[in-house]
Amino acid sequence: MARGIYKRGNIYWIRYAGLDGRTIFESSGSNKFKVAETLLIQRKQTIKEGKQPEIKRISNHTFSELSEKYLSWVNGRQKSARVKGHIVGQLIDTLC
Incomplete structure (x- = not known):
């Protein structure tokens, strides 16, 4: 298995370092390894270009x-x- 890809339940997750050096964990949303691998490559490419990948945030509710x-x-x-x-x-x- 490639570094930075791991499985939680049936879903593959990716792990990579952001621009600030912090480790980012993100779900691929798929049970297919190739989808997670493609997503990891995309995220690493955007980091090399000097951009921080946009990650969906859950809004806070009172x-x-x-x-x-x-x-x-x-x-x-x-x-x-x-x-x-x-x-x-x-x-x-x-x-x-």
Whole structure:
């Protein structure tokens, strides 16, 4: 197996050094070794060109945003929605 490619479960992941020297771990999103190998070559090429590859970041959410989404989802789906709404309301008062 090539250096910088490893498998987690059924998905291949790649590992390479960024422009600042930090190790970057990235999922290839595929269970095929060739796809991961191609992605690793692309990432190393962009680093050689002096560019940092763009990596998707997950945006941060506040507890109150997530609780609103949860309460709108649970309402009408479960009998205990009223109780859960009360519990989440208390958590919001405590945490926020």
